[in-house]
Structure formats: structure tokens, C-alpha cells
Amino acid sequence: MRTTCEGCGRQLGAVGDAWICSFECTFCPDCARGANSTCPNCGGELVPRPKRIKA
Template identity: 60%
Template sequence: MGWSQPYEGGEPVMALEMRNRCERCETVVLAADGPARICSYECSFCVGCADALGSICPNCGGELVPRPRRFAAVSG
């Protein structure tokens, strides 16, 4: 038995909430296609803050890992 992934206009839809600000310093704008760190609860941090936190989320104690990037629009 498989699962189906939602599609919008032929492209997979990102299920994660892609927040645009670091939750620690709030001054860094996180680009959707730029580097950021995220935990399993979708807390988002800039790389500098994630490194300062030892890659541990201060909210849940989970691991901060590289956030997936959005798919680039394909022109055709």
C-alpha cells in the first residue's frame, strides 16, 4: 500500500511551514531557497543561531537539521 503526495499544478506541494525569520534572533530573513535549520516541529533558525545552540532546538529539545529547499520553478 502506498501513499499519495499532494500536487499543485504538476508540482509536489511543500508540507512544511517555511517560516521566513529566525526564531532566535528574528533579524535574519530566511529565504525559502537559502540555508536554514529546522526541527521536527518546524521551528526555524538561521545557521548562525543553530550553530550557537549546538543544533538543539531550545523549544522542544529536538535536533536542528538543514531545512529542505523549495523546488525551483521550471520554465518551459
């Protein structure tokens, strides 16, 4: 799990808001909105990263 935005370099916590594509390119909400929820690296859809639950 990546902890920095690939767009602006902002730190993203494991619990915080992050948006990912199917290749796990990772962006902060601001960069994801700026890219219209389309990954600038691969063209895939950016969606909110699922939250992890304790096993």
C-alpha cells in the same frame, strides 16, 4: 514555511539557509550552531531545511 529566525529575527529566504526541527521551529545557521544543533524550544535536533524543487 517560516521566513524569520526564531533566535535572532534574521530574515530567511525560501531558498536560503535555514535549520528546522521536526516541529518546524526555524533558525538561521548561526543560531543553530550556537544551540549545538538542538532546538531551544522543544529540544529536538536542528537539521538543514530541505530545499524545495519545482513540481
